[in-house]
Amino acid sequence: MRLPRFDPFTDAFRAAPDAAYSAYRRAAAVHWGKSPATRARGAWYVFDTDLVRHVLRDPAFGRETHRGKQTGKSTARDIGRGPVAAPPLSSVIDNWVMFRDPPVHTRLRSVLSEALRRERVETWRTDCRRLADDHAAAAGAMPVFDLVSDYAVPYAAAVIGLVVGLPATDGRCLAETAAPISRLLDFHPAPGVQPAAASAIQTMTRYLTDRWEQSDGAASATLLSALRAATSEGRCSIREAIHSLILLVATGQATLGNLVINAASCLLMHPDQLAALAADQATPERAIEETLRFESPVQFAGRVVLDETRVGGHRFNRGDLVLCALGAVNRDPAATDDADVFRLDRDRFRHQSFGGGIHACVGVNLARMAGAEAIRALAPILANRTAAWPQRPWRELALFRARTRLDLHRPCAAASRLPAMCPAHDQEPERSA
Template structure:
């Protein structure tokens, strides 16, 4: 496979382990970003465990193995980095996340705090406002008729509710999406995407670091609630800004790409839009199915903490294992008609938000925002038509669109 974004000097010269299928596939190339599905088929059919020659790492693309790795954090750790970089061998590009890049018992303590801050009760507290803002956004877009579903809807709606819920100041919010994109590009190899993102990152990092401080967060927001947990002794004062940072990077990108994926699906499959319109209570499920179908988060790494047997093969300690979440979410061994978007599908078990102790910390926020937006569309929109070229946004970890020109008509 060609790798238009690769850095040749980063290519490791490591032979495939005996007996493990070896593939010349680069999951961080533009070719892969454009259309990963045929490559996912190749990865799944090659075997339950494969070797990726390009980066000298193991890969798992079938649902059973991806799920198993995600749910064994003691063997497949996150503290050595959830990207290609191994923090036992190289310094992280930023201070390590105490949620995403942490293992139990440290992870258990900090995750408990975020679970309290972003509890179902907290979601109930913002739901009415999120619902009203979604309805207003759809009314605004119906009045326009034609617009870009990425910039004007998938990005604009979360940016109209999430920063306020966090308690952020108005100034500088334009840094939020570039910062999230930077974080997820950094999980890839030292290719052009990663290098350029880090080179451009200084203003975004400075903005986010400042917003994580207590004095810059409005009372009552999720950010202030995190700092309140430091007052209660659940975390330290030094840990509180790092937890707020985790929310700022994880609470927006999943939602933007998830809503974008859902609109893209409903535009391509009008029968599913009709089904959703006939039963708006399917809105939550339609969003979950879009997460499964498009998998906005495509890949994550883990590192082995000991020698382990996986899919009949022995893997040594300190090996990177790349999990293909998008491939698992369309594995025919797990899903019936996996390449169909079906708003009535039982989506329970998809790994679009991960699985196990490291499931996406922003998932509850994403689910509320996705559900209320699709419910508003179900009630108010009769048709969605794609009216121009669809452009994909390249990112080492995230799958999303740069542009989706559409026209909608009122119900």
């Protein structure tokens, strides 16, 4: 049977991406896709584990949008920013490591990797644990709380504020400003995303510039301090540092929040695994690794073809957009046993959720540490809650995957006697495994 053009911008795809991935992966390793839902041109989608690994690491593929020429089916500018961004938005994005190739990428990347290195991230663990405990206690005190807006989003905002070195009272405001910026990272941002992001970037630039000027320059374990040190050593300009902080705030909040939402949702859908966690037969770290594989918060890693090449029997032209389907390779039965089963007792968690090559996620240590702390604090509460699974719960972006709402009810006495009387107990979750 001939498959329709691959399109990750539909409700059907969002409801069951694993079914779509499996059908396309079985048909071929590479597909051309184009969505009528976006004005953007199409892209190559890669579903095969080895080919994804190859594309992410081969220097024939890059990220710099202005280097690609419109010679192929898609333009390089499709990647991550839609139509060409007008200044000053484009000048901010030009300082974002994820949209640069070497040598600028190498220089900015070394500053960020150093700032987010494992030893520094470990110094934030105690504070992250306290934040997780506080947020879990506040959510746990409510008879009904929304996993997304009452726990994951404020926790992620608090963690990012802490590690950047911002006042704790600015967390909520920071989360609201970061949200439109993170939408800009989708590979075909919807109309209206760019103006909203431009305005949010202006607000955040002013805010972070004020914080930069107010900080006294004394060394501390914050990102602000690390980037300040990098500017004094001449490794990057103040402008590049502030723009990089905007990227870290927006990316970090969105992905960390989504990771926590996905981990908690997976555990609720698999009560035996939640019970294993509660009984200390599994660790929160394992829950995070299996979530990254099973319900990856970032579904695609994008590249632009810099030099014409062949992949999976197709000719990729200079300027073509290539999207590596991380969510698909993470469920590849050829790479993982029981790939469609959520299991915390795996010998090895094989996934490519952090991408690969020179652009592999720079926030990986923070994501793992802060994600595990969030689940450690939340697991005992999850064990005593019932989820009200909504009908259309997924974020509208193709890049990021997470529910937009999940109400968790304290079991009511009436429900245990008469389940039909309690609306929270009426709906079955749509389980993918």
